[in-house]
Amino acid sequence: MSQEAFAKRLGVTGASISKIESGQRKLTGQMILLICREFNINETWLRYGEGEMYKSMFPSEISQLLSNYNLDELDTKIIGEYLLLDPSQRKVIKEYITKVTSYDSRPVNTPMNMNLLRDGTVTGETLHCAENSGNMERS
Known part of the structure; x- marks a missing residue:
């Protein structure tokens, strides 16, 4: 993500982010909270480098x-x-x-062959999706 895109998500200018990254401006507590909220970052990780990066x-x-x-x-x-x-x-x-x-x-009601199951087994069952219902029927 570019500085500009990052700044836009936070509602600040790219110049503000550039100054923080270059050390010309201190990262405020308010900015830390904004970054954490917007990007789902763990505040402890951002402040101290401890724990998981993401909440x-x-x-x-x-x-x-x-x-x-x-x-x-x-x-x-x-x-x-x-x-x-x-x-x-x-x-x-x-x-x-x-x-x-x-x-x-793929046209509606076209069979989708579901060959590979979660556990790795293979099946020849075919599933049909009824139009607009989202219900799957086995054949």
Whole structure:
């Protein structure tokens, strides 16, 4: 992230961030709190370099999903970083994924073959998604 983008997220100028980074201006307690709130940074880590860099950001429902799907540290980081993006940045990611997966080109009710299960086993079951319902039916 550029200084300008960082500054914009904090509502300050790029020059202010530049002065803090170069030591010309002291990092205030208010700025520390703003950085922590905006970027989900652990205040103790930012002030003293102790503990985890990021605060725990997952409500219990998301934590349960992480556990249920046996997601590893990288999966968790990807989800966490995505949640920190602003809407315009998320849009870019969504557009990229749409292009890569040809998600929009698959007609409604086209079967999605779900061959690889969480535990690594393979199945020949096909799932169909009913239009606008989001319900999955096995065939």
